[in-house]
Amino acid sequence: AIQLTQSPSSLSASVGDRVTITCRASQGISSALAWYQQKPGKAPKLLIYDASSLESGVPSRFSGSGSGTDFTLTISSLQPEDFATYYCQQFNSYPLFTFGPGTKVDIK
Amino acid sequence: QLQLQESGSGLVKPSQTLSLTCAVSGGSISSGGYSWSWIRQPPGKGLEWIGYIYHSGSTYYNPSLKSRVTISVDRSKNQFSLKLSSVTAADTAVYYCARVRDGDYPGGYFDYWGQGTLVTVSS
Numbered sequence: 001a002i003q004l005t006q007s008p009s010s011l012s013a014s015v016g017d018r019v020t021i022t023c024r025a026s027q028g029i030s031s032a033l034a035w036y037q038q039k040p041g042k043a044p045k046l047l048i049y050d051a052s053s054l055e056s057g058v059p060s061r062f063s064g065s066g067s068g069t070d071f072t073l074t075i076s077s078l079q080p081e082d083f084a085t086y087y088c089q090q091f092n093s094y095p096l097f098t099f100g101p102g103t104k105v106d107i108k
Numbered sequence: 109q110l111q112l113q114e115s116g117s118g119l120v121k122p123s124q125t126l127s128l129t130c131a132v133s134g135g136s137i138s139s140g141g142y143s144w145s146w147i148r149q150p151p152g153k154g155l156e157w158i159g160y161i162y163h164s165g166s167t168y169y170n171p172s173l174k175s176r177v178t179i180s181v182d183r184s185k186n187q188f189s190l191k192l193s194s195v196t197a198a199d200t201a202v203y204y205c206a207r208v209r210d211g212d213y214p215g216g217y218f219d220y221w222g223q224g225t226l227v228t229v230s231s
Contacts, residue, residue: 032213032215034218042223043204043224044218049211087155089155089217091214091215091217092213092215095157101154
């Protein structure tokens with residue numbers, strides 16, 4: 001079964017910082033990767049799909065890149081509302097839907 | 109605007125069956141190009157996919173839960189349901205229903221989510 005790892009598991013950053021989160025798949029998944037943002041007590045929100053496509057309504061400071069096994073989520077200029085936990089999810093390989101363990105972004 | 113709303117028992121005794129329903133409004137559950145799924149999140153932990161039902165009615169479950177999971181759809185009520193049998197404390201979690209946007213890959217991604225409902229397994 002495919003596994004996803006995320007790094008770092010947590011990070012502290014300041015408003016205005018550029019933030020990069022990495023997701024690595026244990027085997028190639030083409031571009032079948034999505035990114036979600038989750039705030040405490042709320043459902044996850046889709047940010048990026050197909051590795052680099054921005055979901056409608058999501059601010060352009062969010063971007064995704066990568067294919068195969070290595071992927072990144074970048075926040076170009078961190079805003080106060082961006083402090084949250086971010087998850088990657090693959091949808092190409094057995095068991096068809098797998099989430100990464102999450103990366104918590106908090107205030108420095 | 110599509111909305112999903114989970115409902116069901118918030119407290120289930122060990123060894124019993126957890127039952128939840130997701131009511132879909134603002135769109136048809138029979139729309140092509142979409143499937144429907146359940147995901148859960150134990151308190152303080154990450155997300156775990158449980159299973160999904162394709163718009164054709166076929167189902168696919170997480171292998172780790174497959175023997176205990178049933179997902180079904182009631183198109184007349186525009187809703188789908190989850191049953192998880194033989195529950196233990198390890199099944200305590202917030203349960204989310206979500207829409208899966210199908211595309212060029214075997215699976216899909218979750219574009220609409222319900223607010224989630226906490227289910228506690230305890231005697």
